[in-house]
Amino acid sequence: MNFELISTDSGSNARAGKITTAHGTIETPIFMPVGTVGSVKAVTQEQVRDDVQAQIILGNTYHLYLRPGLEVLSLAGGLHKFNGWERPILTDSGGYQVFSLAANRKIKEEGVVFQSHIDGSKHLFTPENVMDIQRTIGADIIMAFDECPPYPSEYRYARKSMDLTHRWLDRCIQRLKDTRPAYGHEQTLFPIVQGSTYKDLRKASAEYIASRGAAGNAIGGLSVGEPENEMYEMCGLVTEILPKDKPRYLMGVGTPWNILENIALGVDMFDCVMPTRNGRNGMLFTWNGVINIRNKKWATDFNPIDANSECFATRDYSRAYLRHLFVAGEILGMTLASIHNLAFYLELVKEARRQILAGTFAAWKTGMVQQLKTR
Ligand SMILES: CNc1nc2cc3c(cc2[nH]1)N=C(N)NC3
Numbered sequence: 062m063n064f065e066l067i068s069t070d071s072g073s074n075a076r077a078g079k080i081t082t083a084h085g086t087i088e089t090p091i092f093m094p095v096g097t098v099g100s101v102k103a104v105t106q107e108q109v110r111d112d113v114q115a116q117i118i119l120g121n122t123y124h125l126y127l128r129p130g131l132e133v134l135s136l137a138g139g140l141h142k143f144n145g146w147e148r149p150i151l152t153d154s155g156g157y158q159v160f161s162l163a164a165n166r167k168i169k170e171e172g173v174v175f176q177s178h179i180d181g182s183k184h185l186f187t188p189e190n191v192m193d194i195q196r197t198i199g200a201d202i203i204m205a206f207d208e209c210p211p212y213p214s215e216y217r218y219a220r221k222s223m224d225l226t227h228r229w230l231d232r233c234i235q236r237l238k239d240t241r242p243a244y245g246h247e248q249t250l251f252p253i254v255q256g257s258t259y260k261d262l263r264k265a266s267a268e269y270i271a272s273r274g275a276a277g278n279a280i281g282g283l284s285v286g287e288p289e290n291e292m293y294e295m296c297g298l299v300t301e302i303l304p305k306d307k308p309r310y311l312m313g314v315g316t317p318w319n320i321l322e323n324i325a326l327g328v329d330m331f332d333c334v335m336p337t338r339n340g341r342n343g344m345l346f347t348w349n350g351v352i353n354i355r356n357k358k359w360a361t362d363f364n365p366i367d368a369n370s371e372c373f374a375t376r377d378y379s380r381a382y383l384r385h386l387f388v389a390g391e392i393l394g395m396t397l398a399s400i401h402n403l404a405f406y407l408e409l410v411k412e413a414r415r416q417i418l419a420g421t422f423a424a425w426k427t428g429m430v431q432q433l434k435t436r
Pocket residue numbers: 153154155156157158204205207208209253280281282283284285312313314
């Protein structure tokens with residue numbers, strides 16, 4: 062994997078870049094739609110590619126390992142062949158899902174014992190086998206196995222957890238040296254900065270992660286319930302330390318305004334379930350704020366969300382009709398809202414990139430953040 066830093070904004074730490082992977086290039090800043098079990102919920106791969114214009118999507122090691130499982134994925138020739146998404150894929154390591162989803166998990170030095178949220182079966186994730194699982198899935202970018210401490214965490218717990226995450230990272234790196242890609246294409250490891258919301262721990266973790274010399278670096282353990290200003294403070298601390306010539310990936314973030322604020326702090330990659338999960342519930346993001354389409358006030362508004370949009374879901378359906386679909390519980394409502402929200406997130410980061418290349422991002426961001434929050 063290669064990262065080309067093309068330009069940095071004049072009035073902020075925002076960057077425009079290009080990532081090259083075995084399955085194609087990614088222009089940063091980028092938003093990555095979440096496709097947890099190998100599909101972006103309610104949206105076909107063709108719509109994700111052509112209407113959303115996504116350049117990379119996410120999968121989850123925890124979910125894919127449990128279902129469809131490694132045998133199916135291996136026999137398919139990896140996730141790209143299995144789900145037909147031919148562009149880049151990033152898989153999260155399970156570090157977060159094992160803590161947010163699994164039952165009865167026990168953390169040991171060796172790894173995490175947990176029970177499947179699907180059938181209660183017992184499993185063990187270790188840095189080594191999580192690397193092997195991600196080899197079998199075949200994602201272009203794979204995440205280190207980390208512990209994601211809950212928010213808030215006691216200082217002592219956060220420090221112990223950070224140290225464990227660092228030891229697990231070294232085991233991930235070693236395992237990848239001892240194994241090969243399963244399908245011939247290169248796979249790149251991103252380590253994950255932890256340290257909860259403690260400034261000294263975040264700095265120590267950023268230093269440690271930076272010292273590993275990885276091709277990209279992730280910031281984890283944020284967007285887990287902490288106030289927005291703490292997220293921004295921790296992110297700013299970390300991006301000051303991470304190498305400038307490698308992409309920075311802020312995991313699980315966020316709202317449109319969170320994304321713009323963190324782009325200004327020097328983050329290049331984002332993923333979040335909000336455009337899809339909240340979209341399926343009628344929360345629509347627009348340039349002029351958030352619409353709750355179930356609200357009665359849209360019942361006779363026969364305008365589309367945005368008549369000038371390139372995206373059909375945004376341009377060709379009225380707010381009244383979208384509201385009707387949600388009130389009636391029609392599946393089409395979830396599909397249209399998901400496509401609209403994802404296309405909006407991709408358009409947002411595309412416009413941010415334009416502004417960065419023009420050197421006008423900082424001023425544009427200040428006004429746009431307010432505009433995105435209205436309604
Ligand atoms: C929704 N917020 C969120 N914070 C995260 C933090 C992490 C993550 C996923 C996240 N999602 N995956 C990891 N492997 N570790 C850190």
